[in-house]
Amino acid sequence: MTLLRGALLPxxxxxxxxxxxxxxxxxxxxxxxxxxxxxxxxxxxxxGAFAEPHVHLDKAFTADRAANATGDLAGAMLGYAGVAAxxxxxxxxxxxxxxxxxxxxxxxxxxxxxxxxxxxxxxxAVRAMAALREEVAAVIDLQIVAHxxxxxxxxxxxxxxxxxxxxxxxxLIGGNPFSEADPRAALETCFEVAAELGCGLDLHVDxxxxxxxxxxxxxxxxxxxxxFPVTAAHCVALGALxxxxxLDVAAQTGAAGVGVxxxxxxxxxxxxxxxxxRGLTAIGALxxxxxxxxxxxxxxxxxxxxxxxxxxxxxxxxxVTAGHQEVPEAAAMVGPNARAxxxxxxxxxxxxxxxxxxxxxxxxxxxxxxxxxADRIVWRRGRVVARTIARTEFAAGIDL
Numbered sequence: 125m126t127l128l129r130g131a132l133l134p135x136x137x138x139x140x141x142x143x144x145x146x147x148x149x150x151x152x153x154x155x156x157x158x159x160x161x162x163x164x165x166x167x168x169x170x171x172g173a174f175a176e177p178h179v180h181l182d183k184a185f186t187a188d189r190a191a192n193a194t195g196d197l198a199g200a201m202l203g204y205a206g207v208a209a210x211x212x213x214x215x216x217x218x219x220x221x222x223x224x225x226x227x228x229x230x231x232x233x234x235x236x237x238x239x240x241x242x243x244x245x246x247x248x249a250v251r252a253m254a255a256l257r258e259e260v261a262a263v264i265d266l267q268i269v270a271h272x273x274x275x276x277x278x279x280x281x282x283x284x285x286x287x288x289x290x291x292x293x294x295x296l297i298g299g300n301p302f303s304e305a306d307p308r309a310a311l312e313t314c315f316e317v318a319a320e321l322g323c324g325l326d327l328h329v330d331x332x333x334x335x336x337x338x339x340x341x342x343x344x345x346x347x348x349x350x351x352f353p354v355t356a357a358h359c360v361a362l363g364a365l366x367x368x369x370x371l372d373v374a375a376q377t378g379a380a381g382v383g384v385x386x387x388x389x390x391x392x393x394x395x396x397x398x399x400x401x402r403g404l405t406a407i408g409a410l411x412x413x414x415x416x417x418x419x420x421x422x423x424x425x426x427x428x429x430x431x432x433x434x435x436x437x438x439x440x441x442x443x444v445t446a447g448h449q450e451v452p453e454a455a456a457m458v459g460p461n462a463r464a465x466x467x468x469x470x471x472x473x474x475x476x477x478x479x480x481x482x483x484x485x486x487x488x489x490x491x492x493x494x495x496x497x498a499d500r501i502v503w504r505r506g507r508v509v510a511r512t513i514a515r516t517e518f519a520a521g522i523d524l
Contacts (some may be wrong), residue, residue, distance in 0.1 A: 172472025254293025
């Protein structure tokens with residue numbers, strides 16, 4: 125057992141938190157038990173550990189190897205094609221491990237990674253990520269999505285590729301159906317294979333500011349007819365629709381039980397360069413209709429996003445600034461909402477919750493999102509797995 129003394133909770137109150145058997149046992153004014161380990165969290169904000177619902181770990185840290193000549197999605201895809209055409213499983217695993225170390229240090233104990241497979245690289249990246257998943261299982265829940273492009277050969281070849289990816293270790297099926305030559309056929313193949321293999325779907329949907337040919341209504345229609353979980357990422361076009369039209373599609377999405385992930389960093393970078401439209405989905409309309417909306421990093425220092433630091437507090441800050449979300453809502457989108465979308469039990473300083481926690485040296489939730497302090501302590505199932513302490517020194521004679 126461990127007793128965390130004097131932690132600041134998200135609501136602003138201060139409490140002690142007792143951890144036992146990987147869970148939060150008690151929260152309140154608590155008396156230490158004989159032999160119980162205790163830690164002082166005075167000055168620390170204690171939160172449930174973050175979850176990253178959508179990141180391309182196989183592409184991470186390739187910005188210096190693949191240029192994006194046009195700065196948009198098409199340019200990023202063209203630039204990365206050269207890297208994908210020369211698959212390097214060991215390099216993918218090493219770069220993904222480096223990104224996961226940063227995520228863990230930031231307080232993230234669950235990650236869903238989109239892993240490319242298709243005509244250029246086959247399923248080698250999925251195989252590499254499956255091996256990494258076993259290596260990090262003690263500290264991170266790593267879920268693998270087969271982010272599959274339709275190969276030459278149409279639906280039959282697409283089906284074969286998806287089955288091969290799942291056989292190599294993918295947990296879910298994904299891809300970019302909206303950008304394929306036949307979006308409806310690509311969508312239907314994804315749903316059919318997911319039903320046959322008993323896995324969920326996590327699809328890139330309408331990653332464009334154009335408002336014609338939306339596929340989110342098709343995703344909702346198909347999801348309503350299937351029992352497995354379906355996630356729609358990006359949904360940028362939804363944010364470009366007029367209010368009533370966006371509400372109508374959001375209602376369909378909510379009725380079908382589809383979860384949505386918005387990716388502010390990458391979509392604000394890639395979208396709107398010509399038409400000036402903002403690259404975010406209609407968060408408010410989706411939430412109004414009961415959709416679970418989470419947020420993720422998407423890309424980390426690659427042709428799709430040359431920045432990114434593997435820190436959900438960065439994503440949450442962008443949700444406030446660009447997504448017009450209140451601080452508690454933004455924090456929930458990288459915490460409880462993201463865990464729910466990943467199908468994980470609640471985590472946080474509440475009795476009965478999983479003891480996956482992060483303490484941030486901050487005076488409030490708003491302070492944490494604004495400054496993203498480096499000082500953090502991370503627990504996984506009640507065990508400290510990462511600790512970062514930063515120190516600032518001013519020159520002699522400076523009095524601030």
